[in-house]
Amino acid sequence: MNAVDATDREAQADNGVAASLLTIILDTNPHAWALLGDTLPLSKIVANLLVFINAHLAINNANKVAVVASHTQKAQWLYPSPHITDSQTNGHDVAMTDTAPGPPEDPNKYRPFAQIEHTLTTNLRNLISSTDPTDLINSPSTMTAGALTMALAHISKTALSTPTTTGGTTFNPSTGTSAFTTTDQTTSAPQGLTSRILIVSVSGDLSSQYIPMMNAIFAAQRLRCPIDILKLAGDTVFLQQAADATGGIYLNLSPGPASAPDPSSDTGSKSAGILQYLLSAFLPDPTARQHLYLPGQTTAVDFRAACFCHRRIVDIGFVCSICLSIFCEPLGEEGACLTCGTELGVGEYGKKPVVVRRKKKKRLPGEMGREGTPASGAGTPAYSG
Incomplete structure (x- = not known):
């Protein structure tokens, strides 16, 4: 048919919208969610994230999603579920699967959306129920650095296994870039898999994870993977640096120390717009962001x-x-x-500086006295008794 209608169907079949991989890191620290109370429960955030995930998948049927839970003592996959067998636990990679267990049949719900919702909520419920109270006492922080490392490894493996929209495109894992040559031997912009990471954080200080956090940030920068931050509570310096270094979006919805003394008062007023923040700020992929004015905080980055x-x-x-x-x-x-x-x-x-005492200036004859009168040059008469 190419000779009949003078079209190049093979070249047109490869040209299309590039697939996008969205990896979400959800902070499931029980200490931080307990401080928020009923104003912003974890269940509400999960419901909003599911709508956001469905919107991401509905834009392009080639889009992919992954969700990692950053818990107190470990980071665990929520979607897709890791399928561990006896032959895969001896120093090998864990295969990721999203086929079992299946969701309940619902004719009014799109099956891929139902599959993600069922898998994510089931794994999250199992993670929370398996948390030991002693673990919460020993480790009150969250494993954000470990979750970020798992997300970057998954992004690198997915980019290697995902075909690009042009047949000659190859992905270089050492530089994190793609390159291809067209039919007329001219170079063009890469159309491979675009990836980004969204961190939903509610924990505070992560100073104990400074070194692994910086290593993960530099790895994401090398892969050209932007890290977006949605800060619901707490103040984390390194997450702001991660968004600035990788070209991501940083939105801080946590209350300020002066404007809202109660942590739950200001956060509760903004919790109703969580879905609006997700759809308007974090839904565009890196390709679409080149044509948009991005929100977020671009100044006053804390580089401590x-x-x-x-x-x-x-x-x-x-x-x-x-x-x-x-x-x-x-x-x-x-x-x-x-x-x-x-x-x-x-x-x-630390040595105290040496202070040199100022020499007292001698008064010369004829200078002004204390009262402003000229000093007398005559000597004091001797007393004669």
């Missing part, structure tokens, strides 16, 4: 770091000139770096 000795967030610290480790205070008398062992010299830091 955490020290390597006490995991404190510091404004001014001591940096090792060899390994660039940061310390919040001098390293004692030896002055050896805790990371590489290099002896560091802080010079005369």
